Amino acid sequence: MTKRPLIGILLDYESEGSFSKRPHYALRTAYFDAVWKAGGLPVGIPYLEQARADYLKSLGGLIVPGGFYPFPSEVYGQPANGAAVHPRYAFERTLMADALAQDLPTLGICAGMQVMAVSRGATIWRDIKNELECAVDHLNAKPAEQTAHTVSIAAGTRLFDITGTSEMAVNTAHNEALREIPDGITISARAPDGIVEAIELPDRRFAIGVQWHPEFFLTDGDPSFSLFQQLVVAAGDHP
Numbered sequence: 001m002t003k004r005p006l007i008g009i010l011l012d013y014e015s016e017g018s019f020s021k022r023p024h025y026a027l028r029t030a031y032f033d034a035v036w037k038a039g040g041l042p043v044g045i046p047y048l049e050q051a052r053a054d055y056l057k058s059l060g061g062l063i064v065p066g067g068f069y070p071f072p073s074e075v076y077g078q079p080a081n082g083a084a085v086h087p088r089y090a091f092e093r094t095l096m097a098d099a100l101a102q103d104l105p106t107l108g109i110c111a112g113m114q115v116m117a118v119s120r121g122a123t124i125w126r127d128i129k130n131e132l133e134c135a136v137d138h139l140n141a142k143p144a145e146q147t148a149h150t151v152s153i154a155a156g157t158r159l160f161d162i163t164g165t166s167e168m169a170v171n172t173a174h175n176e177a178l179r180e181i182p183d184g185i186t187i188s189a190r191a192p193d194g195i196v197e198a199i200e201l202p203d204r205r206f207a208i209g210v211q212w213h214p215e216f217f218l219t220d221g222d223p224s225f226s227l228f229q230q231l232v233v234a235a236g237d238h239p
Helices: 029-038 049-058 087-101 111-118 158-163 225-236
Strands: 006-010 012-014 024-026 041-045 061-064 106-109 149-153 167-170 186-190 196-200 207-210
Touching: 006 029, 006 049, 006 087, 006 225, 012 087, 029 041, 029 225, 049 087, 061 087, 061 111, 061 225, 087 106, 087 111, 106 111, 106 225, 111 196, 111 207, 149 158, 149 196, 158 186, 158 196, 158 207, 158 225, 207 225
Parallel strands: 006 041, 006 061, 061 106, 106 207
Antiparallel strands: 012 024, 149 167, 149 186, 186 196, 196 207
């Protein structure tokens, strides 16, 4: 039996909720299902600062998932305001930077894509619905299992090679978007209104971020599912 590469999935964080009135980790099962179906062995990554290096040393690949939580004001291109940093971002900003520095195959999904870009100096629009003229409803009320709009994928990008298409339909559930994007980040897909929908880092073996949620499309042959498959392939080759 071929050994499955270990794929770490950063857990999301809730200060309280229906599961518990106390702080707890939470993440939809679809992320784990996607990794397993793609041939990887999924494991959740908690916010343990002292264990971060050990996790990264053990992993073949990393997924930084979506989530609704605030970034610090400077991520939005505004002066630091001294507010407490959300526990997830406090951990993942270093996790992402270290993973990229080690060339660990990494997939950023929705907020995870934004964290990947910010780690390379990008900034973010806080509320595109009010800050931009969007022709697409990016915070769409449709169930995540349904597509909401198309994205155009740039030829010659890693995303184009993985999906095998120049246009695909995606779901959507975000109110933030990448704003200023420095050199060194390749924009590989955009929505019809120009919002950045995917990025990649050409100086890394596998570092791709997508604004949509591919974990809801796990049918063999689906271009979204191919992202997980290729992450697992890259993870299997990670030294």
